[in-house]
C-alpha cells in the first residue's frame with residue numbers, strides 16, 4: 001500500500017497522480033515483495049523471479065530482467081525503483097585481503113561504508129575459505145576505545161538491501177579474483193549488528209535463501225558487543241545463524257575501561273542472555289577476544305575468561321589486534337600470546353588464534369572507518 005491506496009489503484013489512476021512515491025524494491029523483505037506483487041495482480045512466481053533478479057543476479061534495473069515481459073517491466077518502472085550501493089574503491093593487501101569502499105544512495109549525504117574479503121589459502125595457493133566481513137551501520141554509537149568505527153560516532157542504519165549489496169558485489173569480485181564464491185559471512189564490519197536487528201536478520205535471511213546468495217546459515221556469524229535483549233530476541237526468533245560475542249575483557253572492571261556499553265549491560269546481564277540463548281537454541285557460541293599488550297593478557301585474565309566460557313558451550317577466538325592510530329592499547333607481543341594460550345589450555349578453554357590480516361590497508365578488526373575529515377556522529381556518551 002502507498003498512502004493507504006493499493007498499487008493497482010495507483011496504476012489505474014496514474015494520470016491523476018503525476019508524482020507518485022516509488023517503492024524501493026530493495027527495502028522489501030521476501031514477504032513484502034510478495035505482497036507488492038499481489039497488489040499489482042501478479043502471481044507468486046513473479047515475486048520469486050523479482051527476488052532472484054534482485055538478490056541472486058544483482059540486477060540494477062528492470063531492463064535486465066529478461067524473463068519478465070516488456071509490459072511488466074514498464075509497469076514496474078512506473079511504481080518501483082532498485083536502490084543499490086555504489087562500489088567506490090578497492091584496496092588489496094599483500095596477504096590477499098581486499099577492502100571495499102561503498103557509497104550509499106542518500107540524496108543529501110555522502111555516507112560510505114567499508115567491507116572486507118579475507119581469503120585463506122591451501123599451501124598450493126588455491127583459495128580455501130573466503131570470508132566477507134560486512135558493515136551494518138554508518139559508524140557506531142557504542143564508542144569502544146580500541147575501535148576506529150567507534151570514533152566516528154553513529155550516523156545511520158543500513159537497510160537489509162544495502163547489507164546484501166555488499167555481499168553480492170564482493171561475491172563477484174571473489175569469483176573474478178580467487179575463482180571461487182564466498183564461503184562465509186561475518187557481521188563484524190562497521191556498526192553493532194544487533195543495534196540494527198531487523199535489517200541484519202532480514203539480510204541474513206536473504207543471504208541464506210536459495211533464491212538469494214544461497215549460503216548456509218551455518219556459515220553466517222552475527223556478532224554483538226553484548227546487547228542482552230537482542231541476544232534473547234535472536235533465540236526467541238529461532239534465527240539459525242551463529243552468534244559471536246565481542247568480549248575483549250574478562251571482568252567488569254576491565255570491560256568498563258574499554259567498552260562503554262558495559263556500564264549499562266555488564267557481565268551479569270551478558271551471562272543471563274547467553275544462558276538464555278543456549279537454553280533455547282542449543283547452539284554453542286564464540287567469544288571474540290582482542291589481545292591487548294599488558295591489559296587483558298595475564299594468567300589471571302585467562303582464568304577469568306575460562307569462567308565466562310563455562311556459561312554455555314563455547315570457544316574463544318583470540319584476535320591479534322591491528323593497532324589503530326590514536327589508540328593507546330597495543331597488540332600483544334607473541335610471547336604474551338603464547339603464555340596466554342597455555343593458560344587457557346590449562347583451564348580447558350577451546351581457543352583459536354586469528355592472525356592479523358590486511359593491516360597494511362587498515363582492514364583489520366577494529367580498523368574500519370571513514371576518516372576523510374568526516375564530522376563525528378552520535379555516541380552513547382553524547383546520547384545518554
Ligand code: SF4
Pocket residue numbers: 140141142143144147148149150151189190191192225246
Ligand atoms: S567494536 Fe563494534 S560496537 Fe564497539 S565501537 Fe566498534 S563497531 Fe561499535
